[in-house]
Amino acid sequence: MTVDEFDVFVMLPENRHRLLEFIGGEVxxxxxxxxxxxxxxxxxxxxxxxxxxxxxxxxxxxxxxxKVAGERYIPKAAFVANHKQPEPSNEPYNPIAPDLAVxxxxxxxxxxxxxxxxxNYLRAGTTLWIIxxxxxxxxxxxxxxxxxxxxxxxxxxxxxVLPGFTLAVREIFAx
Numbered sequence: 001m002t003v004d005e006f007d008v009f010v011m012l013p014e015n016r017h018r019l020l021e022f023i024g025g026e027v028x029x030x031x032x033x034x035x036x037x038x039x040x041x042x043x044x045x046x047x048x049x050x051x052x053x054x055x056x057x058x059x060x061x062x063x064x065x066x067k068v069a070g071e072r073y074i075p076k077a078a079f080v081a082n083h084k085q086p087e088p089s090n091e092p093y094n095p096i097a098p099d100l101a102v103x104x105x106x107x108x109x110x111x112x113x114x115x116x117x118x119x120n121y122l123r124a125g126t127t128l129w130i131i132x133x134x135x136x137x138x139x140x141x142x143x144x145x146x147x148x149x150x151x152x153x154x155x156x157x158x159x160x161v162l163p164g165f166t167l168a169v170r171e172i173f174a175x
Contacts, residue, residue, distance in 0.1 A: 001027060003070055010072075010092060019063065022072040024116045030062075030074050036106035037062065039133055039172060040076025043102050047079055050158075050165045057081040057099075058088050065093035066101070069120035076131075077102040079162065097124035100161045104131045127161045136173050 001009070006022040009015060019030035032040075040062055047059045057080050065074045078098035080088075085096045101121055103114070114130065121128040122143045130139040136152045142159065150156050150169050158165030 006072060019074050021074055023113045028113060031108040033106045035133055036104040039131055040102065040104045043172060044077035046167055047077055050162065051079060066098055067093045067095050068097045069123045071120055073117060075101040076104045097126050100127045102129045105133065127159060131172065138169060
């Protein structure tokens with residue numbers, strides 16, 4: 001399937017309520033777990049509070065799709081700065097790649113798909129946080145800096161994308 005065929009496919013009536021990504025030329029249905037959804041919602045909520053307090057842009061949740069390096073992704077959370085896009089898109093997949101994407105691993109994730117997404121996010125200039133709930137850690141990936149892994153005793157920060165934003169990793173996994 002081509003990306004153009006995918007764009008038509010997702011708009012078919014029987015697919016409009018499904019969460020579909022286009023990764024490496026394949027259609028992938030996003031299937032989450034309560035645990036990964038809880039983690040994604042928690043991080044999205046903390047991002048919304050910070051971004052809204054400083055009027056930095058907007059944050060989308062697990063239904064907000066993006067066009068990233070010619071593919072279609074639906075991260076658990078994403079941030080787009082005002083200077084890049086002042087208003088959210090009404091398209092099914094925002095044509096502007098996010099400044100920050102948050103992916104939360106779930107049992108349905110495939111290593112190959114995550115590697116493809118990581119490379120494409122970086123190509124698009126997106127900073128990526130990959131949250132691993134089983135290991136209680138966050139991988140931070142940026143085209144500007146070497147990747148780092150922050151663990152349960154560490155603090156995640158917004159780096160160049162969200163200067164001043166901090167989040168204790170233990171808060172991500174609070175039960």
